[in-house]
Amino acid sequence: MKRRFFCDKLVFSLILLLLTSRIASAMSIVTAKKCPIYLVMEEKDGTISQAYLGTPAGSHQIKSIEGYVLTQQEMISTKVNKGSRCFLWRLSFAKPDNPAELMQVWIAYIQEKKIIEVASGKSRRNEWSRAILQLPLPEGVFLFISCEPDGDETSLSNIFTITLTSKGLTFTPVAELYQQLIPLAITFAQSKGIFENERTQKTIGTLTQLAQGENVDNIAKMLNLKKEFKITW
Structure with missing residues (x-):
C-alpha cells in the first residue's frame, strides 16, 4: 500500500513539474x-523535449535523450553476490532522421543496497550489431555497441562487455566473449568486403587485445557509455 501511494505521488509530482515548466x-x-522508477517524457514536434527519471530519492533530469524518440525498452533481472537481485532497465532512443544512430540509457537498480545508477551513450544499429546480439551471454554480462562517428550499415563497431554487480555498471573485459567475437568480426568483414579497411583492422585489433587482457585502460577511454548519476536512499 505504501509503495502504491509512493508511485502515484511520484508520477503526479513529475507530471506537475513538466506542466508548470511549459x-x-x-x-x-x-x-x-519490479523497480520503483519511472520515466516521464514531454514530447514536442515529435521528439522528447525534456525527461525526468522518478526515483525514491526524487526526480532527476536526463538531458541526453532530448531530441530523440523512444524505440525500445527491456528489463533484465540478474543475480549477483550470493543471490542478490539486480535489475537493468535498458532503453533505446532514435533520431527521426537517423534511426540507425541510437541513444541508449542503461538504468541499474541494485535492490538490496537501494542504489540506482544511470548511464547513457550513443550506440549503433546495423548489420554487425544485429549479428552479435544473438550471442549467448553469461549472467550479469551485457554488450554495448559503440557508435563510430563515420560508421554505416556495414561497418564494424567496437564492442564493450559491461557487467552489473552490487557496485553498479562496470566495463569488464570478458575474454571468452571477445574470443568468440574475433572470428565473427573477421567473417563479417570479409563478407562485406571491408576486411582490408583501416577501421576494420583497428577494431579487430581492439577485440584481440581485450581477448588477451591487454591495453584495457586505454581501450576503456573509447567507451562512450558514460555514467550520468548514481543515487541511494
Missing part, C-alpha cells in the same frame, strides 16, 4: 516493472 504538447510515462 505547456506540453504530449506527455508519456514509461514504468519499470
Whole structure:
C-alpha cells in the first residue's frame, strides 16, 4: 500500500513539474516493472523535449535523450553476490532522421543496497550489431555497441562487455566473449568486403587485445557509455 501511494505521488509530482515548466504538447510515462522508477517524457514536434527519471530519492533530469524518440525498452533481472537481485532497465532512443544512430540509457537498480545508477551513450544499429546480439551471454554480462562517428550499415563497431554487480555498471573485459567475437568480426568483414579497411583492422585489433587482457585502460577511454548519476536512499 505504501509503495502504491509512493508511485502515484511520484508520477503526479513529475507530471506537475513538466506542466508548470511549459505547456506540453504530449506527455508519456514509461514504468519499470519490479523497480520503483519511472520515466516521464514531454514530447514536442515529435521528439522528447525534456525527461525526468522518478526515483525514491526524487526526480532527476536526463538531458541526453532530448531530441530523440523512444524505440525500445527491456528489463533484465540478474543475480549477483550470493543471490542478490539486480535489475537493468535498458532503453533505446532514435533520431527521426537517423534511426540507425541510437541513444541508449542503461538504468541499474541494485535492490538490496537501494542504489540506482544511470548511464547513457550513443550506440549503433546495423548489420554487425544485429549479428552479435544473438550471442549467448553469461549472467550479469551485457554488450554495448559503440557508435563510430563515420560508421554505416556495414561497418564494424567496437564492442564493450559491461557487467552489473552490487557496485553498479562496470566495463569488464570478458575474454571468452571477445574470443568468440574475433572470428565473427573477421567473417563479417570479409563478407562485406571491408576486411582490408583501416577501421576494420583497428577494431579487430581492439577485440584481440581485450581477448588477451591487454591495453584495457586505454581501450576503456573509447567507451562512450558514460555514467550520468548514481543515487541511494
